[in-house]
Amino acid sequence: MRKSVGIIGGGAAGMTAALSAAKQGAKVTVFEGNDRLGKKILSTGNGKCNLGNMDLGPGKYYTRNPELLQRYLEKFGTENTISFFRELGLIVKQKNGYLYPVSEQASSVLDVLRFAIDRQAGNIQVMLQTRIERLECDKRNNRIRLWSDKQIESFDRVILTCGGKAAPKTGSDGMGYKLAGMLGHSLVPVVPALVQLKCREEWFKSISGVRAEAEISFQEEKQRVTERGELQLTEYGISGIPVFQISRRINYILRSQKEVEVKIDFLPDFPQDGFSEKMILERTPLIAKGVTVEEYFAGLLNKKLMNLFIRLAGLKPSDPVCTIPAERLMKVYESCRNLTVYVTGSNSFDSAQVCAGGIPLTEITENLESKLIPGIFFAGELLDVDGRCGGYNLQWAWCSGYLAGMAAGK
Ligand SMILES: Cc1cc2nc3c(=O)[nH]c(=O)nc-3n(C[C@H](O)[C@H](O)[C@H](O)COP(=O)(O)OP(=O)(O)OC[C@H]3O[C@@H](n4cnc5c(N)ncnc54)[C@H](O)[C@@H]3O)c2cc1C
Numbered sequence: 001m002r003k004s005v006g007i008i009g010g011g012a013a014g015m016t017a018a019l020s021a022a023k024q025g026a027k028v029t030v031f032e033g034n035d036r037l038g039k040k041i042l043s044t045g046n047g048k049c050n051l052g053n054m055d056l057g058p059g060k061y062y063t064r065n066p067e068l069l070q071r072y073l074e075k076f077g078t079e080n081t082i083s084f085f086r087e088l089g090l091i092v093k094q095k096n097g098y099l100y101p102v103s104e105q106a107s108s109v110l111d112v113l114r115f116a117i118d119r120q121a122g123n124i125q126v127m128l129q130t131r132i133e134r135l136e137c138d139k140r141n142n143r144i145r146l147w148s149d150k151q152i153e154s155f156d157r158v159i160l161t162c163g164g165k166a167a168p169k170t171g172s173d174g175m176g177y178k179l180a181g182m183l184g185h186s187l188v189p190v191v192p193a194l195v196q197l198k199c200r201e202e203w204f205k206s207i208s209g210v211r212a213e214a215e216i217s218f219q220e221e222k223q224r225v226t227e228r229g230e231l232q233l234t235e236y237g238i239s240g241i242p243v244f245q246i247s248r249r250i251n252y253i254l255r256s257q258k259e260v261e262v263k264i265d266f267l268p269d270f271p272q273d274g275f276s277e278k279m280i281l282e283r284t285p286l287i288a289k290g291v292t293v294e295e296y297f298a299g300l301l302n303k304k305l306m307n308l309f310i311r312l313a314g315l316k317p318s319d320p321v322c323t324i325p326a327e328r329l330m331k332v333y334e335s336c337r338n339l340t341v342y343v344t345g346s347n348s349f350d351s352a353q354v355c356a357g358g359i360p361l362t363e364i365t366e367n368l369e370s371k372l373i374p375g376i377f378f379a380g381e382l383l384d385v386d387g388r389c390g391g392y393n394l395q396w397a398w399c400s401g402y403l404a405g406m407a408a409g410k
Contacts, residue, residue, distance in 0.1 A: 002027050005408050006146055006155035008132045008179065010037040011172065012394055013380025014161035015113045016084070016401030021159070021409030022123040028409070029155070030117075030124065031148065033131035033171050037117070038110045040163070040170035041394075049106035050391040051092065052081045052099035052398070060392045062248060063385045064188055068361040072368070076399040084398060088112040099391055135179055137373050144375055157408040159377040161401060164190060164355030166381070176382040180359050184372050188360050188384040189255065192352035193248035194393075199237035200259060200342040203312070207304045208235040215268035216242050218260055218343075220249055228268055233305075237343065238262075244389050248356035251346050259342040266301055266336050276333035280326055287322050296321040296329075301336055309335035354393050358384040367407035368400055379404040 003026045007014045010032030018028045030037070041049060056078045058066040082092050082099070090112040091102040101108040117124050127148075134147040135158065143154040162176025177187055214231040216238070217224055227242035246262075253260050267275075286296050294317035297306045310317055313331035315324060349355070359378055363371050368383075370376040379400035387393045 003156045003409060005029070005405075006031065006144065006153060006158045007405075008135075008146070008158065008160050009162040009172075009176065009380070009382075010034075010126065010128075011040055011161060011163050011170075011380065012038065012397035013163075013382075013401035013404075014159070015117060016398050017159045017161055017377075017379055017405035017408070018124050019113070019116055019120070020402045020405030022120045022405075024406055024409030026123070026157075026409030028120075028124045029153065030126045031130045031132050031146065032126065032128050033175075035129050037114055037126065037128075040167060040172065041110045041113075042106050043167070043170065044106050044394065045100065045391075047106050048100050048104045049109045050098050050100060050394070051085070051109055052078050052395040053391040054078055054094055054097040054099070055390075056392070056395060060390070061385055061387045061396070062193075062356060063361060063383075065361040065384070069385055071366055072399055072403060076402050078395065080402070081395055081398050084402065085109070085112065088116050097390075131175070132179065133175075135182060137183070137375070142375065144373075157375045157377065159379060159404050159408050160382055161378075161380045161404075162382055164358060164381040165349050166192065166194075166352040166355045168349060172381070177358070180378070180382070183370065183376060185359050185363055185370065188357040189252075190355050190357035191248060191251035191255070192346050192349050193251070193356040193386045194244040194353035194389055195247045195251075195351055196234065196239040196347045197237050197243055197247055197250060197262075197343045198345045198347065199262075200344050203308055204233065204237055205235045207233045207302075207308050209233070210302050210304050211240070212266055212302055212305065213268065214242070215265040216246065216262055217265075218246065218250065218262045220253065225249060231264065238264075238341070241389050244353070247346055247352075248386060250343055251356065254343070254345060259344045262341050262343050264339040264341065266305065266339070270337075272337060275337055276330045279333050280329060291321055293317050293319045293321050293324065297332060305336075306332075309339075353389075354381055354386045356386045358382050358386075360384050368404040369407060377404040377408045 005021045005026045007030045010030045093102045144158045145154040163172030165174035210233045215228040217226040227245045229242040232240035380397045
């Protein structure tokens, strides 16, 4: 007997699950709330779709249960992603270990998935604009019933691939958490991840638009967390890849405290020890030339930043530097190396690339099947797994979608 498999959510994980379940001989129906499949894929990687990474491992992910995550990544890793897409006709290239379609168009990734699903029309039915609102287990008949506003369907197995609630415009609005809750599953608290951070300081408006290579750090319990990369300064706070990387950890800390102290080093290539003293010595000849504070600090950092640091030290750019005590100049140098900002929150789920938290891995089996309700499977962002920037979130969607589809379709 062919198994009937219902898939709730036609995103990256859902489409992969549909293809692997059909490969197992199952009769698959994908329910997608949007009027098209895979809408979110189109916005990934700035339209280029960073679909994986050569450097894969549980260390690239956050989850409450890294040891459980490992077993899925071992079964479906980067090489599997590359061959999965090669079989669909997509040529994947890598740039510094980051995987992209050779066309550098996210639409190519979506196209090959869509076309593969279309080719399986006899085995995979796609129900667009069909949002599943409720599901229920008929234990006597071993069936799972799904309700949308349009119809009632029942299946041998159901895979939940509804995503989280990041970028809800693309369709993932948190409904998956509710559906899982109806089945008795718990939820690791969900916060926005890979998102911009808001800071308390008013002066951010004056440096909005500046981009600078920097190292940012903060204290997480006993550990100092550090990230480096291009920092983007906005009128409300900080953005850019290093900020995205720390955002989920900061958001969890902010659940129990009002703000988090973050340090920024705008000259991370220079040794920290004795930096200010060394700069004072090195730049002393300029003082004899009768320069202003602005001239004295010119050429060190972006002008907008430098002018801010001058103001924060209580100086004016037009002050003659010879009238300024060395401690004041030191203060400016210290801002360059050790600027303190206080993060008070992040942008909302609307701006987040992913959600941290979700259905705990402890509640699913090695086959991604619910331990509470056999016949229900989970995959993708809905689970308590979120990756760093670099293709890890899509890798998780392909990996978990593929494995859940294979198991559910058997
Ligand atoms: C701007 C942006 C850029 C990104 N860039 C990258 C990148 O370059 N690399 C990377 O690895 N990751 C990236 N990500 C993250 C990545 O896109 C997601 O982690 C991944 O798409 C999650 O896949 P998913 O299938 O689990 O969920 P989704 O892609 O969110 O798909 C879930 C689907 O389920 C549907 N759905 C939800 N509820 C229901 C319901 N009740 N009934 C029917 N349908 C429902 C939704 O409409 C949606 O289509 C990015 C995300 C964003 C927002």
